[in-house]
Amino acid sequence: MQKIITFLGLGSGLTKYQHSGQVYEGSVFPQVLRQFQPFDEMLVCLTAGAREKTWHLLENLKDDRIIPIDIPDGRTEAEIWTTFQAVIQHIDRDDRVIFDITHGLRSLPFQVFLFAAYLRAAKNAEIEAVYYGAYDLKDADNVAPVIDLSSFVGMLDWLTATDRFTATGDGKDLAQLIRGEMASEIEMNEVPDEKRMGEHLKKAANAIDNISLALALTRPEEVTKAAKKLKNILTETTRSLNVKVKPFSLVKEQVQLAYGQFAITDYKDAKAILMKQFAMIRWYLDRQQIGQVITLSREWIISVYCWKFKTTDRTEITQALNNLRVSDIDDIREKEWSDYDEEIRSELNASAIKRIWKETTKIRNQVAHCGMSGNDQADDLRERTIALYPDLEKEIAVLLH
Template identity: 25%
Template sequence: MHLITSIGKTKYQTCTYSWDGREYSTPFAPVALAHLQGLRGARASVLVTAAAREANYTPLAEQLLQAGLEPRAVPVPEGRDEAEILQIFRIITDLVQPGENVVLDVTFSLRHLPFTYLAALIYLVGLREVNLKGIYYGAYEFGTGQGEERRAPILEITYLFRLIEWYYALNTARREGDFRPLGRLLHGDLGDLFWRGGRDEVLSRVKGHVQELAFALGAVLPLETGYQAARLTALLERLTSLEQLPAAVLALKDMGELLTSWQLTVNLAEKNWKQQVVLDRRELERQLALASWYAGRMNRPAVMLVLREWLISRLQLAHCSRDGGPVYNWLGYERRKRYEQALNRLKERAKQGLVKDPQEKQLASLWSRVTADRNLVAHGGMDEGTVQISVDEINNLLQECQALLDAEVPLEVIQRKGQRVLLTPLGLSRGVLYSGVKLTGPQRLVVLSSPQAAAAIPEILQAAGAPEISCQVLNLADPHLGFREAERLRRENRALWQELAGAGEVVVNITGGTTAMQCVVEDLAAYLDRLGVAVRRVALVDRRPYEEQRANPYVCGELVELEPLR
């Protein structure tokens, strides 16, 4: 323990100082404080000017020694100007060791110097993790009686310093979005209260929820943030007493308005509170308000995390609630994954220049920018580009999301009602295409072939009873070695892929033709899947001997369903 005090050059009168029902008589309030607070074993730094040292230091030091302390005179100037005041500040900060427990007595000093002491303590507590155990003032002028019969209280004014700490903690929460200082400060104050034999159940519960809120905000958890905000709001309404921890209670009450726009409307007594949360416009507005709050504190990673999930939720609400009502059970991984994949596929189609609808283009652009920004920070900036904070970009994204609340969301993003298309290779065995047409019933054909094999397509379709089906042939430059021709076919047939992007289903047959044809078909199937097309992979099998197949190709084989690409 380290007592920091000062002495002046005035001749001090004996006074009986009282604290917490106990008394001690001495001319020096710091000595009474040492006895009444049980500071035996502590070191005592006494700030003295030259005149004060000559007048009073020796008797003060002797009484501090008798109280079991180790006094030390610390010469200081009188603080007549800014330079001297800063010198006193530096002297005090040099006296105290990091992590030390400090008690400050401000009874005997020039009236302006306690402000210097206070500034030094703010510095020491904030930057050197010094533990302030109390600030005390021997209020001689409040005493009663004359001469040696005079009695006066020792006042604890630590709460004034606590108000400054609470101001800092609240300011950090409001300006920077960091609630951890609030939690730490409340934890320390409650510890001191318990040490003094007091308890406050409401404040104890508040402490826990402030810490949980700090975690939820730091981890960017919109639902947990809303839950903890609701719990805190309910508890803060019960904080009526200012007696035990006035600084904490006053500061916490001021924090209440900060929680209003975040809180969820749920039954706080329910253990499974997340099951009560419904997805509706109000919930989207609440999450968007939280994203805006993060943006106001330049927390770009948090904004992008919230907006990414917000867009998934917005698409989910549009798809599941045609009449604008709430959506229940919306938080399952598989449920949300469907909408995330739909947005990723839309982004890929837009990247390939295959999106023409203006609403789809806008949604694709918004999703692309949000996910790109989110990925940059989520992967620690491990990218060739420099990660920067663009205030304009953040504000633009927030405005576009706000506009999307009232805009019509293009539901074609997740449910296509177009044609069924058969994509198949075709070699010299005509039965593959024949069976594909008969067994899948397509409205359109895309055939990967060679000019020689493709010449038989009209006859095959006639035999299948579907001569009117639209058919587009994609010829491989080398039917036997063209394993890498998928990229060329995508590049040269952009209009085709744009049309297929709107297909209801593309049935991809991986059998028939050459091995190179089968490989290219698989590559094209993967490309269509990335574009968001419903791809159905099948194999067409004819169990008859090869010679019989050649002699009579127009016999329907079997269709085997294969696993999806993912």
């Protein structure tokens, strides 16, 4: 159903309002709204004072679709909650909702945006408009404009999606919002500017998707490349984003700051790459993404020793680390020998490396086997992973400085 949620105040006065080029007249704005906005129900929120002084202006219309909803004055937090509950109980799932805040007093206009956010999330309601009859902005002909503020409801989506992307790495919602601002295929084919801007928006959305997926799947090399590409694309498409996606232009800097840190300029600088990967481990840890922390930590340890011993043979380095569990090098079985057994064991902190590698491997196996083997609980694995980070920093990351 299509429902209007409007408010009445204590005052009234014959006023002309302009909407979509047409002028309408009414003593209170809901009278005007009724003339141009189709609806199934008009829910009129009114305090005791409004019921006494202005409700009759709508009641006299004898329109069964107009329904009064009694609300308190909103003097306390409890009264504000009462208003919230009184309004939302009249909205059903998938309703189409139009708000009018023209006569909203005190905090009501602010509350309306919270109503809108709640109804969209909890009841899948579509917010078609948030009207404000701007009485104080009358023109020379004494006609007040009707302003639709619904685009600002969408700001909540942009803020939520951006926060989700920067806080967790999940950019799906943000990319979808950007794509939603693209013109239609027909428009892009007919208007060169729309085509150019559409291509820019698509590139920006794809760049966000790419780094989001790389982070989710713990692909550090892809993350660094995707971060650089995202940074370049956001710079390249600045004008199009500012024109077509104004909400994103306000949060773009936040996105660049969050992921620009992973961008690498020289992919031949192995040391710089390893330092970026260690920063990623910290990033995952800060977000409590334990599976990614432990998976990347194990591979990063191998990469550090590959770098130190100037080899690309990850199998040999892994075997040498595994062989640390054998106390005497002479006791290592011939088929398990590694070319780097002596090098690893000659490290001054070999005992610390042994302990870190053993714990990392244990936790990683528990995570990889999804709890199907072993009795460790999730919270225990989390605490052990968190405790491991200082050791990685002290004993292994120090090699990169």
